[in-house]
Amino acid sequence: MRDGYERLLAGLTLSGALEEGWLGAFERAPRPVFVPESVWAPDAAIPTGYRRVSRVVEPETWWALVDADEVIVTQLDDGAHDGPGVPTSCASKPSQVATMLRRLDVVDGARVLDIGTGTGWTSALLAARLGRESVTTVEVDANVAAEAADRVKAAGLVPERVVVGDGLAGWPKGAPYDHIHSTAAVRRVPRTWIAQTRPGATIVTPWGTPYANTGLLRLVRGEPGAPSYGRFVDNVSFMWMRAQRPHEVTLPPVPPDRLGPSAIAPDLALSNVDAAFTIGLHVPDACYVHTWDRITLSDGNGSWASVRYETWDAPDAVRQWGTRRLWDEIALARTWWESRDRPSLTRFGLTVTPRGRQKTWLDEPKNLVGRPRFPAE
Template sequence: MDRLIDDLSPSLDIMDVIKKAIRAVPRHQFIPPVGLITPGKDSTAYLINRDADPHTWWDVVYSDTAVVTQLHDGTVPLREATGGYTSSSSQPSTVADLLNLLDPDPGQRVLEIGTGTGWTSALLCHLVGEHGEVTSIEVDRAVAEQAANNIAAAGARPNLILGDGALGYPGRAPYDRVHVTCGIRTVPYAWIQQCRPGAVIVLPYSPNFNSNFVLRLVVLPNGTAIGHFPSLASYMMMRSQRSVEPCAARGPEEKHHLTTQVDPRTIAYAPAGADLVISTLTGLDSSTSDEPDEDGEAFRMWVSDPNDPNSWAVAIWRPGAVEHKVYQVGDRPLWDEVLEAYFRWVSWGRPNRERFGMTVTPEGQEIWLDSPDRIVGSHAGLQDELVNA
């Protein structure tokens, strides 16, 4: 436990009250006997098994490591480790960071979106109280049942709801805090509606173009919410907001072989501020790979429309190339859109992540630069230029 607490500092300025909660609610009570560890793209995922190798299991549980607890919504056993991670016990330093930003006080009503293993529900109960202050919603029945068992064994008493977290839970509103444990591309306005003025909402904002963000919103008396992106974090997506999987071209007319003079690594390795602008202006997802192929060294960057499986592109860098190949499926000029958004960010002086914010209204959400009247884009339509840029 001491090592786990040490991992939270000094890189993060975690409040003592959060550290005390983590000490008071042992993480091992919420980790299943078998879990999956995913060290990173350059390492192979591996299982931890409390019965077969208790030393490794305990060592991982009390390190700053996420533990995957479900694959493909429970349809694939963990031992197959095929990707498709759909539930986990999040990295403790990230949990502590989000709770730190949430800054809950005793007696406040908290709505949690995504019960998961139940650890953060129990932490919230320790922070605000055990008399019905915490309401936690989980969409997956099997996950919810296991979380309820974990929470009961730990002696915590949140209100546990099986349902769609995007709808919130008006039965216990108004809330002072909303704690979200799944990736969100579009902030549900129901959460703002169910909060009192001054309430704080902390969520993983996940546009999924290279970087994902922590968003901290404050609810205003006029029924809107406004906030900034204080840090970075990646979480598994809310089920109703997952991207579709790209598909192969349906015919020759959908295949386009193009070129670009821009090194794809320029976009892939751009700062988080650029990622935020590109995702806002294009709405696209991205992923990368640097594995060599039969033609030698290569770096690939994929971009795709999260709502259209037949619209995607890949740009390929190879050493010494003057122009780089782009293969596109569908008629939408995805790579051109990405480049236009990137160079627009450059023309604005390469603003960093901290200068951006979001406003959420009944009509949708807007991303802005420096002040809410300098709108970069929104769900309803993108701006040609920043106001007064």
């Protein structure tokens, strides 16, 4: 192993993210082997916000990216060559990879469905820890899947199956699984994942709302006909499952039908990850964008709001339109969070009913938070 990767593993071990049971897998499946020769580095001087970094042309920059405990963008705009520069595939942050694998609580012989193959690194880590015959990995992008298959083959850590398909559908031919591990964020846990796991299985996935994509969910599959319960165990950030990406914020060409002052400073709605997560639970369909002077929100169904940062308590600071008063809902959710002694996101949990309805709660399942969602019973 290179010195940079050894230092990375030492740091992950010292922080507690990487436990002893997974250290050998990280040594047998080193991250650099799975990072593409060309990646995308943030660059504010470029219109898309990213510039291509080649291992051949800029080896020092490439290695600095690979040896850091940071996300590396490996694809923009689903592979299109003329897109706006939106990251759509990546090599995940090593500390978050280690944390998620630790949360699976695997034992020898466990069978895992890995959702979101990406570079192939996490599926290779699972194969190194559990054996290739225990791992099935699914990737929606055929080109990404093909490149990942080449890398895991070269490393001698090929999973039993590398499947091109929609991760939300899982892979029923390999069911039942003991664990499902997803590196793509979901807004709702697919019923297929629960159907394809055995009772007591763990499902570890990034989970969020369009307002705050920040939770790591560890869900335990219930008995047949019974609910499944889980808790948000950490703060993470991953790209969305493609089919569950939030809507874009657009403003209709109509004037607002309500003007007024804001009940809170706009910065308070996003200044704290726990507050933002809580707001997202209360207003699960709200998306926002920033401009230099205001925050703008929409719900994807015609309602929108816009709030000025300066003089936010002035009579015309808040502009709203539609059947909902989105900013009023945001302000009320922030006030609710304050009134409950500012709970961290790890105090929240999720219930998935046998019919697929999601219910979020604080501390215990009877203390429901927000609106039950997806689908209606």
